[in-house]
Amino acid sequence: MRTLGARTTAAPRLPGARRTGSRTTGARRTGARTAGARVAGARTAGVLLLLGALGGLGAACGGGGGKCDPARSLLCGPTVSVGVVADAPGLSWGATNPAGLDIDVMKAVTTGLRLQPSTHILDSRDRAAQLQDHTVSLVVAAYSITPDRNAQKVDFAGPYAVSQQALLVRAADHSMDGGSTLNGKSVCTTESTTGGRVKLPGAVMSTQPTSIAGCVAQLEQRRVDAVFTDTLVQYGYAQQFPGRYRVVQSGTWGQNQYYGIGLPMGHRADCLKINEQLRSYLRTQWRTDFLATFPLAVQGATGQTNGQGDFESMYKPSDSLMTELSCKSAK
Numbered sequence: 001m002r003t004l005g006a007r008t009t010a011a012p013r014l015p016g017a018r019r020t021g022s023r024t025t026g027a028r029r030t031g032a033r034t035a036g037a038r039v040a041g042a043r044t045a046g047v048l049l050l051l052g053a054l055g056g057l058g059a060a061c062g063g064g065g066g067k068c069d070p071a072r073s074l075l076c077g078p079t080v081s082v083g084v085v086a087d088a089p090g091l092s093w094g095a096t097n098p099a100g101l102d103i104d105v106m107k108a109v110t111t112g113l114r115l116q117p118s119t120h121i122l123d124s125r126d127r128a129a130q131l132q133d134h135t136v137s138l139v140v141a142a143y144s145i146t147p148d149r150n151a152q153k154v155d156f157a158g159p160y161a162v163s164q165q166a167l168l169v170r171a172a173d174h175s176m177d178g179g180s181t182l183n184g185k186s187v188c189t190t191e192s193t194t195g196g197r198v199k200l201p202g203a204v205m206s207t208q209p210t211s212i213a214g215c216v217a218q219l220e221q222r223r224v225d226a227v228f229t230d231t232l233v234q235y236g237y238a239q240q241f242p243g244r245y246r247v248v249q250s251g252t253w254g255q256n257q258y259y260g261i262g263l264p265m266g267h268r269a270d271c272l273k274i275n276e277q278l279r280s281y282l283r284t285q286w287r288t289d290f291l292a293t294f295p296l297a298v299q300g301a302t303g304q305t306n307g308q309g310d311f312e313s314m315y316k317p318s319d320s321l322m323t324e325l326s327c328k329s330a331k
Helices: 002-009 015-060 099-113 123-134 145-153 212-220 231-240 268-284 287-292 296-303 318-323
Strands: 077-083 114-122 138-144 154-163 165-170 226-232 245-248 257-264
Touching: 077 099, 077 123, 077 257, 099 114, 099 138, 099 257, 099 268, 123 165, 123 257, 138 318, 145 154, 145 231, 154 231, 154 287, 154 318, 165 231, 165 318, 212 226, 231 245, 231 296, 245 318, 257 296, 268 287, 268 296, 268 318, 287 296
Parallel strands: 077 114, 077 138
Antiparallel strands: 138 257, 154 257, 165 226, 165 245
């Protein structure tokens, strides 16, 4: 523009025309700049919209960012199907709006991954099958991590809780308290659970319905003398039906159970993401939720409800257990 101005001043014959032409040219260029600014603004808005869409896609990928391939990841979102049980009070109880520690864990993990859980009620015996046929993507259902289940192509994140195994008896029956034998006692368990594989010395273990709820019903009807399964499940029933049942001989038979989140084998990246959320949950929320859902287990552990050396030493898993037991998929 300075060069154009100098030429206009040096042309005496048509100064007005030159000046007018200069103004016209300047106006045209100003208009061009305005149009260019509008185009640039439109382009910027388009880029922002595209970035927003990509950000939404990243959120749908369980917070991992980038494009999520549903053929490779279970966590692409915006929802994830989760299998839960309805007959484990304290862990997951209720067919309509189940509540318990399993549900607290599910909500914490899916919230951390920015996913909406779609829950499906299943029987304990169907957990592996529903993962294998993709009816559900995850299972949070008092699901113990075992090598046998890994061999069935079920991988696990976690654990998020540890449980011994115990007997549930009628409240007035003290014949099976600590130190007592089980000679001739009829004990109910279920084949699909780890407790169903434990042989209790002297006990008659011929009754195996499809669920622990079925065993508890038989105990109530006096068709069996006791129910054998995980200690936390037993405390859940004792809490759900106050005064009817007691938990005895926890840890006498069986072995520790490590509850994990089941997922199909072959999704190691997803498993590691879930582990990150579980570690956060165990640090920040686990104690509060456990106190709320298992008060009898807390009392039974130490007779107190505070301090780090109490029920946490029995029921809360260490980080080393997570490293040892979870995410067995090669990729």
